[in-house]
Amino acid sequence: MTPGIPLSCALRSNLTLFLAFAGRFVLVLTLSRVLLVVWQWQRVSDADMISAVFLQGLRFDLVLLGIVLLIPVLLFPLLASNRQLLPVWRGFLIFYFSAALLIVTFMEFSTPSFIDQFDSRPNILFVEYLKYPREVAATLWAAYKLPLLFAMTFVAIFTMVNVKQFRRIVRPTQATGLLPALAITPLLLIMCVAMIRSTTDHRPVNPSTVALSTDPLANDLALNSTYTVLYAIRETRHEAKGGFRYANIPADEIVSAVRASMHIPSVDFVSDQLPTLHEQRLSASRTGRKNLVIVVEESLGAEFVGSLGGLDLTPNIDRLSAEGIWFSNLYATGTRSVRGLEALVSGFTPSPARSVIKLGKSQRDFFTIAELLRNLDYDTSFIYGGEAQFDNMRRFFMNNGFSEVIDEKDFENPVFVGSWGVSDEDLFDRAHQEFSAKGEQPFFGLVFTSSNHSPFQFPDGRIELYDDEKATVNNAVKYADHALGQFIENAKNSNYWDSTVFLIVADHNSRVYGSEVVPIERFHIPALILGGSISPSRFARVASQIDLPPTLLALMGIADLHPMIGHDLTRSDESKFPGRAIMQFNGTQAYMESDQVIVLRKHLPAQQYQYLSHQLVPQDQSDPLLVSKALATSAWTSMAYEQSLYRLPHHAMAQAAN
Helix, strand or coil, X not given: CCCCCCHHXXXXXXXXXXXXXXXXXXXXXXXXXXXXXXXXXXXXXXXXXXXXXXXXXXXXXXXXXXXXXXXXXXXXXXXXXXXXXXXXXXXXXXXXXXXXXXXXXXXXXXXXXXXXXXXXXXXXXXXXXXXXXXXXXXXXXHXXXXXXXHHHHHHHHHHHHHHHHHHHXXXXXXXXXXXXXXXXXXXXXXXXXXXXXXXXXXXXXXXXHHCCCCCHHHHHCCCCHHXXXXXXXXXXXXXXXXXXXXXXXXXXXXXXXXXXXXXXXXXXXXXXXXXXXXXXXXXXXCCXXXXXXXXXXXXXXXXXXXXXXXXXXXXXXXXXCXXXXXXXXXXXXXXXXXXXXXXXXXXXXXXXXXXXXXXXXXXXXXXXXXXXXHHCCCEEEEEECCCCCHXXXXXXXXXXXXXXXXXXXXXXXCCCEECCEECHHHHHHHHHHHHHCCCCCCEEEEEECCCCCCCCCCCCCCCCCCCCCCCCHHHHHXXXXXXXXXXXXXXXXXXXXXXXXXXXXXXXXXXXXXXXXXXXXXHEEEEEEECCXXXXXEECCCEEHHHHHHHXXXXXXXXXXXXXXXXXXXXXXXXXXXXXXXXXXXXXXXXXXXXXXXXECCCCCCEEEEEECCEEEECCCCCHHHHHHHHHHHHHHHHHHHCCCCCCCHHHXXXXXX
């Protein structure tokens, strides 16, 4: 510390710099948001997002501020404590703070033109366009000449003013000494981390936190453009686009093979631009359109279900299996909840990449049955007992067809709250209330349970324990079945039972492990379709989660356009074709038809096995046609994601919006 300079003054002079920067930083972002809201007032108002945009906007501005301040805070004890390094510290702060303000100001000035083109704040497309600076610059100059000149002039002047002001503010800065700097740095770091997390919940905030309306742009305005670009880069770094390819196949061969595997007439395909878009025809006449409820049971593997040869833990499911369409040979597409939700909500096939629920390019304009049903004036909701921002669920759902998300914070006086949210009883009670209140309004409800999840917490006194120790997976499964049984009984006595199709299905098995290249037995899950209009039957052939959405649409009496490649299992001619399931196990994919399995691995030739007595038996030769189907299906998944081919045509969505 400089002789004659009090310690408190030295610290104050340095902290004043941080406060001066923070004030300017938040002011720039707030002014930009005000102007954007004024510009988009009608949409923000219609979405009932005015207060949320500003309150959540300030929250995310502080998140970004915390990120930006991390570097100077970490350098503080090194550079601000020493008299010899003080000139370096001052110069760094002038440059760093001015550059940070320049970047956020530039990003906010870029936002209106990006919204004008893409109806969202800058995202991964913004980064991708930076690869083509000449073309982008030419386009901007041609379309936005005056705004571009104004923005460039303003940003340049603003930057020069900031540099001048920061030089003035930095001048009185004094060295603090090493011990005082080391003492205050942890407090500053804690403050930065607190701003970045912005919550005491299990998970930090993310764009899903502000997915509060069905208008993605209104949700985006509660963020800031520097944050949205940084988050998009982070998303992209964690995704291998649509996943690596197991083989390079020409696009026309991919499309031809996938279309052939769908078992529908060629005349039903309606678009060359969207290769799998087709009209699903009803295999039988239906009286009126039904509601839809999908109950996704967390981690309910076949080994827990008595009627599938498992433990005697699910008496309600076992009893109900005789009352509806029981799928005894159905397989999950993956090992994570988002993978199961991806298949059940969008009918999308699995890939080596992460689930599309978490990938950047699928956060809007990606097909879901919720979108299809909302276009038909259905009320669409996602009801979850935990935090809906987990695994980006809220953001994906609200941007792709769901009208409402109900999660843990929306439950009043729950009976029980565990680590993963409210109990399944609370969840089903709320779902029953919501559905009972719909009246004549057609609805689709996606209900996702969480009690059967480590650490396996549930209310006391509900079940006779299977294991002596309460907090075990077996006891959690038994409780989940108990809560489900209560819900179905309530539904049977409700005003919506006769007009609703119910699907009860697991998201994935409880634990996928084993020495097999793909442990297929650990992908086996239960599925049951119930409802007043459903006649009991048993579907024993191989089936996949991706087959359930088109099957449900048929049972609901809905014939419409969609891009799903799953099979409608209600078709009278479906028995002519072998059952099929597709399973992703880390970087390995299994394509199964009946008992024949093609296993795909990176940089290795496809290998055929027979699935016999729960084991994969290698075959001496592979069926070229089956290998071709497996490779084409996997390649289609990556291609559809990367090229945005898995959606409804834009004109159809525009008509629905109007």
